[in-house]
Amino acid sequence: MYYCEKCHSVYDENSCLSCGIEQLRKVRDDDFCFLTTVSENFGKMIIECFKNEGINYAIIPVGDGVRSKFALTLGNYQIYVQYNKFNKAKDIFEFLTENNSTEKLKEKILANVDKWHFENERAKKRVIKKLKLTQDNDLIECIKEKVEQAQSVEDVGLMVDNEHGILVKTDDVILWFSSISFKINL
Numbered sequence: 001m002y003y004c005e006k007c008h009s010v011y012d013e014n015s016c017l018s019c020g021i022e023q024l025r026k027v028r029d030d031d032f033c034f035l036t037t038v039s040e041n042f043g044k045m046i047i048e049c050f051k052n053e054g055i056n057y058a059i060i061p062v063g064d065g066v067r068s069k070f071a072l073t074l075g076n077y078q079i080y081v082q083y084n085k086f087n088k089a090k091d092i093f094e095f096l097t098e099n100n101s102t103e104k105l106k107e108k109i110l111a112n113v114d115k116w117h118f119e120n121e122r123a124k125k126r127v128i129k130k131l132k133l134t135q136d137n138d139l140i141e142c143i144k145e146k147v148e149q150a151q152s153v154e155d156v157g158l159m160v161d162n163e164h165g166i167l168v169k170t171d172d173v174i175l176w177f178s179s180i181s182f183k184i185n186l
């Protein structure tokens with residue numbers, strides 16, 4: 001197996017699929033390899049498990065321009081683990097993801113951004129006000145942030161119109177999404 005020092009990725013062949021560098025060197029047991037990018041909260045949970053399993057890891061907090069625009073903290077972690085424990089770390093990560101309903105629901109909500117909508121203008125204005133935005137151009141981006149950073153996302157069961165309510169709790173706001181139509185409410 002070969003290792004790209006720039007991308008921290010491992011390949012069968014000696015060229016990097018992501019940056020194109022050729023003649024990669026052989027991977028060493030202690031090389032840190034990119035595992036995944038996850039939310040800060042989920043990242044903390046994964047790291048706890050890695051510690052218990054004796055897996056050496058490295059994390060890099062990452063964000064994007066939007067985060068600094070809203071003066072929020074960096075919300076995600078990139079996680080790297082040493083090559084000799086990479087498969088074990090991957091198994092743990094997959095197990096935790098499968099059993100973490102918050103992460104699954106976040107994925108579901110974020111995968112349906114194109115369906116997000118509000119009951120009416122008043123409902124939309126309420127959300128804008130609650131999020132302390134001065135105008136609505138940033139609204140969707142801001143809600144995306146909130147979902148990504150939420151500490152908990154729960155399915156609270158059947159609501160009106162045969163839809164389930166998905167409750168998204170962050171530090172400062174609670175949002176509701178309808179499970180099928182993706183209507184947003186406070």
Ligand SMILES: [Zn+2]
Nearest residue numbers: 004007016019
């Ligand atoms: Zn590369």
